[in-house]
Amino acid sequence: MDESPGSRQAVVNANRRPPSAGARVAGLGAYRPARVVDNEEAAAAASVDAQWIEQRVGVRERRYAEVADTVVSMAAEAGRAALKDAGADANQVDTVILATCSMPSPMPNGAAQVAAALSCPAAGFDLNAACSGFNHGLAVADALVRAGTSGGVLVVAAERMTDWVAPQDRDTGPIFADGAAAALVLPSSEPGIFPVAWGSDGTKAGLIAIPAATGRMEIQGRKVFRWAANALTPVVDAACDLARINPRDLKAFVPHQANLRIIDAQAQHLDAPAIARDITGSGNTCAASVPLALDALRRSGEITSGDPVLLFGFGAGLTYAAQIVLCP
Numbered sequence: 001m002d003e004s005p006g007s008r009q010a011v012v013n014a015n016r017r018p019p020s021a022g023a024r025v026a027g028l029g030a031y032r033p034a035r036v037v038d039n040e041e042a043a044a045a046a047s048v049d050a051q052w053i054e055q056r057v058g059v060r061e062r063r064y065a066e067v068a069d070t071v072v073s074m075a076a077e078a079g080r081a082a083l084k085d086a087g088a089d090a091n092q093v094d095t096v097i098l099a100t101c102s103m104p105s106p107m108p109n110g111a112a113q114v115a116a117a118l119s120c121p122a123a124g125f126d127l128n129a130a131c132s133g134f135n136h137g138l139a140v141a142d143a144l145v146r147a148g149t150s151g152g153v154l155v156v157a158a159e160r161m162t163d164w165v166a167p168q169d170r171d172t173g174p175i176f177a178d179g180a181a182a183a184l185v186l187p188s189s190e191p192g193i194f195p196v197a198w199g200s201d202g203t204k205a206g207l208i209a210i211p212a213a214t215g216r217m218e219i220q221g222r223k224v225f226r227w228a229a230n231a232l233t234p235v236v237d238a239a240c241d242l243a244r245i246n247p248r249d250l251k252a253f254v255p256h257q258a259n260l261r262i263i264d265a266q267a268q269h270l271d272a273p274a275i276a277r278d279i280t281g282s283g284n285t286c287a288a289s290v291p292l293a294l295d296a297l298r299r300s301g302e303i304t305s306g307d308p309v310l311l312f313g314f315g316a317g318l319t320y321a322a323q324i325v326l327c328p
Contacts (some may be wrong), residue, residue, distance in 0.1 A: 023145035023185050024192025025138075025328045027086025030181040030295040031077040031158075032282070033063040042174040045167035053174045058260020062177035062283030065160050071103055072110050074180035075158035076117035082154065082182040083118070086328070092152040092186070093120040095144060099133030099157040099287040100126060101316065102164055114156060122154070130208070131256045131315025132198070133157055133287030134181075135323060138311070139196035141185040156182040157287040164210055165217045172217050175259075177283030181291030183328075194243035197235050198321035208316035228258065228314055229265040236269060239310060239322035247271065250324070251307035252297055256314050257282065257289035272310070274302040286315065294327075303327045 038061045039050035046053075054060055065074065075098055083090060096118075098111035103126065111124030129136040134157040141153035158180035165172040185193065204227065207220045240247050253272040255263055257279035267275045276293035285292055290313050297303050307327040314320040 017148040017151055019148045020146050020187035022188040022191035022193070023142045024188035025183045025325055026186040027082045027084070027088060027184040027328055028181070028291065028295045028298065029078045029081025029083070029085055030179070030292055031074045031081065032179050032292070033065045033069050033074070035064045035066055037062050037064050039174070042167075046170045046173045047168065048170050048174065057175050058277070058279050059175060059283050060280050062281075063179055064162050065178040069160070069178065071100055071158045071160050072113045072117065074160070074178070075100075075110065075114045075156040075182070078158065078180040078182040079114060079118055079154050079156050082184045086184045086186070088152070088184055088186070090118050090120045093118070093154045093184070094122050095141070095150040095153040096120060096122045096124040097137040097141060097153060097155045098124070098126045099129065099137040099155065100159055101128045101130045101133065101286060102159045102161055104163065110158070118154075120154065129287070129319045129321070130317055131258065131286045131289065132313030132319045132321045134290045135196065135311055135313040135321035136198065136319070138183065138185070138193060138325070139198065139321065139323060142193040145185055145187050151187065153185040154182060155185060156180060157291050159286040159288045161284070161286055164215070169216070171219055171221055175284050176217070177285050179282060179285045179288045179292055181288050181295055183291060192326040194239070194245070194324040196321055196323040197238035197242055199235070200320070201318045204318045207318065225259065225262060227318065228262045232266070232314055232320055233269050235320050235322050236266070236310065236312060239312070239324055243324040245308055245324055249308060250310050251327070252276065252303045252309045253312070254290055254294045254297065254309055255312040257293055258284055258315070266312070270310070287313075298327060
């Protein structure tokens with residue numbers, strides 16, 4: 001069989017679809033690497049005290065990718081789990097969005113490889129909004145489905161942050177980790193994903209960066225803490241206003257898992273019965289942290305199908321995005 005370039009016909013998803021009244025998260029999936037690294041191990045590498053790590057950021061243990069756990073392979077496993085959770089077939093997915101900032105090289109993109117791994121006849125593109133990447137991807141998926149451009153969108157957030165931090169750097173090494181999570185977005189007769197409140201502040205881009213000269217993440221932790229803990233409250237309020245949902249009616253608050261003290265400071269503004277604190281066992285997985293935390297809350301039974309949940313991502317760029325979704 002001729003497998004030379006150009007021997008296969010391109011698959012084009014050009015079916016005409018009517019606009020949809022809404023979009024919903026139909027299924028969730030997660031992939032957590034098998035290797036668990038406790039604070040004793042992380043502290044030894046960074047020459048700090050194990051208790052200091054937990055007191056400073058709230059992490060007790062985190063997952064590190066094995067050699068075979070690539071950004072693409074972890075994304076594909078999470079996507080496969082999301083399809084199974086939704087009872088959906090790969091043929092229902094015509095767009096794959098991969099939210100990531102840790103691909104090993106800029107080309108080829110990861111989303112097309114994820115689509116191929118799942119046998120989805122899909123368009124695929126990567127989206128880099130760092131730690132708010134999943135929220136951005138979900139907003140794009142919602143718009144694509146409601147416009148009739150896509151009939152099914154798989155939004156996957158996958159990160160292998162351990163490739164980009166130095167274990168001996170006390171500001172990043174003990175904090176960042178690896179993992180992936182995914183959401184399948186399908187049309188709905190009523191909105192299940194509400195309008196996004198988002199923005200960016202490029203004047204503060206230098207607070208979190210990976211300089212080309214070093215290839216390692218650098219973060220000005222105290223400045224980021226003040227920004228995230230104090231300056232982002234209006235984003236949360238705007239997301240509730242756009243959804244026309246009273247904050248008191250929220251069943252859960254799922255913020256980016258950057259720092260337990262930031263999470264607790266942000267949560268004081270809300271009265272949600274469940275607050276995601278997945279950072280304690282997962283570390284900071286950047287774009288993957290919000291969907292991993294959402295999946296963990298659902299698995300624990302703290303939220304159930306139909307519950308309104310506020311998702312909130314923020315990070316390098318600086319970028320931020322928040323939206324309310326109904327739990328699948």
